[in-house]
Amino acid sequence: MTPKKPKVGIYSVTGCMGCQLNILFQEDLLQLLDYIDLAAFPGGLEKNDDESSDFDIIFMEGVVVNENEIEFVKKIRDRTKMLVAIGACATDGCVPAIKNFTDKCAVIEATYKNVKHNIEEIQKNLKSVDPAPIDKFVKVDYYIRGCPMDKVEFLKFMKTILMGKEFKAANKPICHTCMLQENGCLLDQGRECLGPVTIGDCSVMCPHFNHPCIGCRGPFPDANFHAYFDNLLKRGIDPATTMQRLNKYAGLKFKEMIEKQFETGEHENKDEKKVTEDMYCRLAPGKHDLHLKPNKE
Amino acid sequence: MDINLNHITKIEGHASLKLRIENNKVVFCELGSFEGARFFEGILEGRRWDEAHEITSRICGICSTAHTTCGLQAIEKAMGIQVSKKTELLRELVTIGERLRSHATHLYFFALPDFLGFESAIAMASKYKNEVLRAVKLMKVGNRIVEIVGGRNMHPFCSVPGGYTHVPSREQLAEMRQLLQESIPDVEETVKLFAELDYPDFHHKAKYVCIQPDSAFPLISGRIVSNDGLNVDPSDYEKHFDEYVNPYSTAKFSTYQGKTYMVGAMARTNNNWERISPRTKALVDKLKIIFPTDNPFMNNLAQALEMVHWTEKAIEICNMDFRFEGLPKFDVKGGRGIASGEAPRGILFHDYTLNNLGIITKVNIITPTVQNLRAMNEDIRGFVEQVLEKKSLAQEEIILKIESLIRAYDPCFSCSTHFLKVNWV
Numbered sequence: 108m109t110p111k112k113p114k115v116g117i118y119s120v121t122g123c124m125g126c127q128l129n130i131l132f133q134e135d136l137l138q139l140l141d142y143i144d145l146a147a148f149p150g151g152l153e154k155n156d157d158e159s160s161d162f163d164i165i166f167m168e169g170v171v172v173n174e175n176e177i178e179f180v181k182k183i184r185d186r187t188k189m190l191v192a193i194g195a196c197a198t199d200g201c202v203p204a205i206k207n208f209t210d211k212c213a214v215i216e217a218t219y220k221n222v223k224h225n226i227e228e229i230q231k232n233l234k235s236v237d238p239a240p241i242d243k244f245v246k247v248d249y250y251i252r253g254c255p256m257d258k259v260e261f262l263k264f265m266k267t268i269l270m271g272k273e274f275k276a277a278n279k280p281i282c283h284t285c286m287l288q289e290n291g292c293l294l295d296q297g298r299e300c301l302g303p304v305t306i307g308d309c310s311v312m313c314p315h316f317n318h319p320c321i322g323c324r325g326p327f328p329d330a331n332f333h334a335y336f337d338n339l340l341k342r343g344i345d346p347a348t349t350m351q352r353l354n355k356y357a358g359l360k361f362k363e364m365i366e367k368q369f370e371t372g373e374h375e376n377k378d379e380k381k382v383t384e385d386m387y388c389r390l391a392p393g394k395h396d397l398h399l400k401p402n403k404e
Numbered sequence: 405m406d407i408n409l410n411h412i413t414k415i416e417g418h419a420s421l422k423l424r425i426e427n428n429k430v431v432f433c434e435l436g437s438f439e440g441a442r443f444f445e446g447i448l449e450g451r452r453w454d455e456a457h458e459i460t461s462r463i464c465g466i467c468s469t470a471h472t473t474c475g476l477q478a479i480e481k482a483m484g485i486q487v488s489k490k491t492e493l494l495r496e497l498v499t500i501g502e503r504l505r506s507h508a509t510h511l512y513f514f515a516l517p518d519f520l521g522f523e524s525a526i527a528m529a530s531k532y533k534n535e536v537l538r539a540v541k542l543m544k545v546g547n548r549i550v551e552i553v554g555g556r557n558m559h560p561f562c563s564v565p566g567g568y569t570h571v572p573s574r575e576q577l578a579e580m581r582q583l584l585q586e587s588i589p590d591v592e593e594t595v596k597l598f599a600e601l602d603y604p605d606f607h608h609k610a611k612y613v614c615i616q617p618d619s620a621f622p623l624i625s626g627r628i629v630s631n632d633g634l635n636v637d638p639s640d641y642e643k644h645f646d647e648y649v650n651p652y653s654t655a656k657f658s659t660y661q662g663k664t665y666m667v668g669a670m671a672r673t674n675n676n677w678e679r680i681s682p683r684t685k686a687l688v689d690k691l692k693i694i695f696p697t698d699n700p701f702m703n704n705l706a707q708a709l710e711m712v713h714w715t716e717k718a719i720e721i722c723n724m725d726f727r728f729e730g731l732p733k734f735d736v737k738g739g740r741g742i743a744s745g746e747a748p749r750g751i752l753f754h755d756y757t758l759n760n761l762g763i764i765t766k767v768n769i770i771t772p773t774v775q776n777l778r779a780m781n782e783d784i785r786g787f788v789e790q791v792l793e794k795k796s797l798a799q800e801e802i803i804l805k806i807e808s809l810i811r812a813y814d815p816c817f818s819c820s821t822h823f824l825k826v827n828w829v
Contacts, residue, residue, distance in 0.1 A: 125465020125558045153523035202462040203442040255558045316555040316570040
């Protein structure tokens with residue numbers, strides 16, 4: 108007797124749909140579908156099981172940006188045994204969460220500048236909340252990271268789960284993968300690479316293509332930010348501009364970690380207090396600093 | 405009769421429709437999106453010049469390359485950077501890769517099930533296994549091209565302002581060439597399949613707007629042209645294109661000289677019918693396909709034709725040799741840059757103003773679906789009334805017809821960054 112196929116759903120809140128498409132782009136898509144019962148996937152199916160709550164796995168894409176989506180995410184959580192956040196939006200907030208580091212009214216105003224509406228009215232209708240990853244509202248069991256979601260990691264996850272094993276998240280930074288690939292260090296070239304503080308096991312590896320790591324996989328849990336900023340300064344890179352890069356894909360989580368390390372003095376190195384002040388002024392909510400130094404690259 | 409479609413399936417992003425029919429007339433039609441607002445234009449203000457293309461890429465998963473390329477070109481115009489011919493060719497190649505997979509996804513996974521009477525491509529796989537396998541194969545080819553040239557299959561990062569950080573090796577070019585050559589029969593089959601489908605006989609005269617390079621088929625750059633004689637540089641777009649808010653929907657709508665217009669594969673094919681590649685021409689003659697047309701359902705066929713055209717062009721590019729030119733070097737300076745390109749689903753505008761430190765101070769982005777939205781709303785009205793004139797239908801049948809019309813436009817509601825929720829009571 109063949110074991111019962113797991114009942115799988117793929118849902119999304121606000122996002123670019125890239126992660127869902129990356130599921131469609133799986134090279135062995137049809138084979139994969141033999142092993143699962145795909146009961147809900149509004150992105151690709153006409154008939155979806157939007158009611159029942161006996162799902163085994165639900166994959167969730169996107170970032171929560173309004174009140175309705177908070178409710179939606181909570182409902183989804185109640186319908187499934189396992190909730191998996193796919194892609195940087197769902198795991199870390201991604202680009203929409205940059206809004207958290209800016210003057211929010213100015214951001215809305217800039218987007219609707221040609222529109223004759225008052226900002227308060229627009230805000231009321233949008234029911235906007237501060238963009239946040241879904242684990243701010245519900246418990247997430249697994250994370251498949253990357254912007255877009257790592258295709259290879261997704262397949263690995265499916266295989267592991269289908270074999271009934273526990274999926275283990277990466278516990279090494281990008282630098283580890285990079286060294287195995289024998290890439291030259293981009294930080295040594297004075298380029299703002301986020302490899303040392305980003306979770307590794309990435310199947311894409313920007314540094315392999317001579318492009319600095321953009322940090323889309325989110326913070327590496329054991330990252331040492333004191334040492335990282337220190338190293339940036341040594342190589343002539345302004346940590347303040349690197350801050351802007353850190354808040355692009357996983358800003359909320361990076362910020363939390365950095366603040367914790369600097370407040371508790373974890374990993375502290377006495378010489379680089381000046382970095383903290385400089386850094387916080389960029390992270391603090393408020394108007395963007397329009398006088399950043401232009402990058403040499 | 406009231407029709408409420410809260411979640412239109414099998415399109416990019418989230419959209420909903422409200423429709424009221426009285427005495428076979430549509431009295432009320434609201435098509436919009438409930439994609440949450442992400443405020444891209446606001447987010448970009450205050451970011452550095454080298455982040456614009458990276459952030460705008462995230463507007464949309466399936467058109468990420470189009471947004472990246474268009475964003476890069478706008479930044480380059482603002483700072484007066486000239487890129488090499490080889491860089492342009494690589495940008496074309498990566499855009500072609502995206503076009504192939506986007507069209508394949510839309511045609512086979514979103515549009516075709518409607519015509520063959522299946523609820524999804526996955527359900528279709530049992531009876532039409534060849535078709536589904538062909539789709540998967542074409543998507544794979546497109547993905548592989550974007551992956552090789554752009555570094556990853558979505559949100560490519562290898563192209564940066566001024567050039568590339570990495571170029572494909574000779575072996576990789578050979579691999580792409582082989583993949584493309586092997587897919588020629590597949591794309592030709594696609595055209596045959598979509599030429600023989602039974603499209604509804606619905607006509608709606610519209611303005612067709614696309615970009616047009618000097619002599620080639622539109623892809624990443626060119627002047628803005630329309631079928632009523634418009635021919636302007638992208639930097640003049642503001643004089644002709646406008647965004648406004650409609651009282652019945654909070655979504656932004658776009659007009660061309662105050663009128664409705666259509667963008668996308670059909671607009672491109674209509675306006676550039678003489679420029680299709682020889683192989684496409686031969687196929688068109690054999691199958692007796694006639695363009696220009698004013699049936700919006702033909703957008704599907706136009707996409708299929710584009711796949712043949714671009715496969716042929718991509719092979720030409722893969723026959724060349726690329727050498728790494730070093731990281732681009734230039735001075736950062738201020739200015740305004742406007743660029744337009746063709747995303748798979750239509751013309752796209754990026755407009756940035758930079759201060760002299762290279763920080764973005766003002767942004768405007770107009771995406772294809774925003775531009776098509778008005779035409780889609782008008783077509784839904786026209787089409788439903790035409791269908792009901794002939795015979796009365798049950799609600800489910802009307803919904804099916806409307807959905808297939810909406811899907812023919814290949815809308816991408818993720819792209820429409822300005823969209824608000826429709827049911828705003």
